[in-house]
Amino acid sequence: MCPTPSHRWTLSAPLAALALMLLTWAAPAASAQLQITDAATGVPLSEAVVEIYAPSSAGATRAAAGGYQVVQRHATFIPHVLLIPVGAEVSFPNRDTTRHQVYSFSPAHPFSLDLYLQETPPPERFDHAGVVVLGCNIHDAMEAFIVVSDAPYRTLTGDDGRAVFDLPPGQHRLRVWHPRLEDTHLEWWEGEIVADQSREVALTLAASLPPVPAPSALQQRFQRALEQTQAN
Amino acid sequence: MSFRRRLLLIMLAVMAVAQLVAAIATLGTIHRDVMQKGGRELEVGLGVMRQLLDERGKQLRDSVGILTSDFGFKSAIASQDQGTLASVLANHGERVGADMVLLAAPDGTIVASSHHAPGTPMPFPRLWRQVRQAGEATGVVLQDQRPYQFVMLPVRAPNLIGWVGMGFLLDTPLADEMARLTRLQVSFLVSGAEQTSGAPGDALDDAAGDISGGMKGYVAGALAQVPPTAVSALRADLARGEYLHHSGVDSRLDALVLASPLMISKSASDTGRGQVYAVVEHPRADLLAVFQALGWRLAAIFAVTLALTALVAAFSARSMSRP
Known part of the structure; x- marks a missing residue:
């Protein structure tokens, strides 16, 4: 499963290294373009995580050391999908008037933060790569994902479903994850990519469980009642 | 034989035959009607029964749904520890009065069960197909030749971490x-x-x-x-x-x-x-109770009419035979 991070240049002859460097300089536009779509409809997919296990070079994804946040607002985790490097810390500030709990039973990082309001608990540090599915035990509809990645090249797609990388030459291992790929949310689509290739990845979205409905009529009534008592 | 007696006998015979034919026809129709009504009652009864079973299924589904959304239950399931799994399944199964409880991995392999060995594939193929299509299922299954009304629901944390099935004996x-x-x-x-x-x-x-x-x-x-x-x-x-x-x-x-x-x-x-x-x-016996009562009543009416006819015939024959 895991890539070999020690897979580095092993060329000993300096001349060969120089020649290779020249070659890569000569073709700097070796950018790989990926288009992630839904296989059923052909629609571009946002919130897809693309990982490429290529030897780290100038174009590798630079990671912010910290400052990652998953905010709780209107009984929703924001963002829905957060991509972080291994070892990053994430805090979970609550911007709602109700308390929230945060838990995950995912093998990569099982944890649980007891119900809290304004006093944000200390950030969680994610030391293992994998998908961490977040939930709140008093709001079944709340769901979010932290994808902890150890891939040198990684990105989260936007609405256009596109991902662009500056890769070192050669063929590399490619992984794609999407929240609707399947129901356990822990599996990846696996493939390969060549440095200057433009390819489309059509994902079969097999997640069949119906989403937990957003705030129900009952919850909305409680919300209104709460707001009224606060106004008085 | 006098004309009077002959007339009396002929009238009585005609009367009796007419009455008998009418009685047989009536009783036949009524028998058919009683059986038809009985059949209709059975159809309605069976329909009501199926409806009741469906309603019970929905009720069981809701009860099991509340259990599978219980956070304590989910965290016990996520523990993957056999002893904990078995005891939480037994405990929560008892809460809803289930006769069979099982936990399966997302791919359908049995993780723990009151009736199946861990590691075996999903024992109820029809129900499993339904689960894969609709995300949950309620139906009747056979286990050890006993019929259970069975509910299978996902355990979401909030991703799918397993399937819980609970069976209720049709007893x-x-x-x-x-x-x-x-x-x-x-x-x-x-x-x-x-x-x-x-x-x-x-x-x-x-x-x-x-x-x-x-x-x-x-x-x-x-x-x-x-x-x-x-x-x-x-x-x-x-x-x-x-x-x-x-x-x-x-x-x-x-x-x-x-x-x-x-x-x-x-x-x-x-x-x-x-x-x-x-x-x-x-x-x-229940169905034909009405029919038998009616039979007796018809026989009584038959006897009375016959006697009346005999009387009337006797009188009219006397008046007719006079010059």
Whole structure:
């Protein structure tokens, strides 16, 4: 499963290294373009995580050391999908008037933060790569994902479903994850990519469980009642 | 023989024949009507029973749903520790009064179960197909030749971490409750499940096996009181497809019978696994009580009219025979 991070240049002859460097300089536009779509409809997919296990070079994804946040607002985790490097810390500030709990039973990082309001608990540090599915035990509809990645090249797609990388030459291992790929949310689509290739990845979205409905009529009534008592 | 006597006899004979023909026609029509009404009552009763079972299924689904959304339950499931799993399944199964509880991995492999070994594949293929399509399922399954109403729901944390299934035996108390509501005799009958040697639907084999083995197949409700031979004869009839579309009289049970299979979508691979029937009966004695009372009344009317006719005929014959 895991890539070999020690897979580095092993060329000993300096001349060969120089020649290779020249070659890569000569073709700097070796950018790989990926288009992630839904296989059923052909629609571009946002919130897809693309990982490429290529030897780290100038174009590798630079990671912010910290400052990652998953905010709780209107009984929703924001963002829905957060991509972080291994070892990053994430805090979970609550911007709602109700308390929230945060838990995950995912093998990569099982944890649980007891119900809290304004006093944000200390950030969680994610030391293992994998998908961490977040939930709140008093709001079944709340769901979010932290994808902890150890891939040198990684990105989260936007609405256009596109991902662009500056890769070192050669063929590399490619992984794609999407929240609707399947129901356990822990599996990846696996493939390969060549440095200057433009390819489309059509994902079969097999997640069949119906989403937990957003705030129900009952919850909305409680919300209104709460707001009224606060106004008085 | 005098003219008077002859006239009297002829009039009486004509009268009697007319009365008898009328009585036979009336009784025949009424018998047919009584049986038809009985059949309709059975149809309505069976419909109500199926509806009640559906409602019970929904109710069980909701109860099990509340259990599977329980955070303590989810965290115990996520622990993946066999001892904890078994005890939480037993504890939560007890809360809803389940007779069978199982936990399966997202791919359907049994993780822990009251009736199955861990690591075995999902035992209920029909239900599992339904689960894969709809995300949950409720239906009737057979386990160890006993019928269970079974609910299978996902455990979400909030991603899918497993499937919980709970089974509720279709037993005599349930049959009795439905009997009270439908005012019919209600039973649950398992048929064809004990055949391990294959030969699905082999009625003779089935019946023979039952007679030699005594109370072999599962029966709950009114039919549990009936001699096993009558039950196995009914099994054989059901295997031939009788009583499933139209009610019919079973002479051994001396009742009007209608049945309905409770396990859905019988595909070729499933036929060897047996079937669960809901059986409703209307005892013939009850049905024909009205008919018999009417028969007696008709006989009384017949006698009275005959006597009256005789009187009138005698008088009129006397007046007629006079010059």
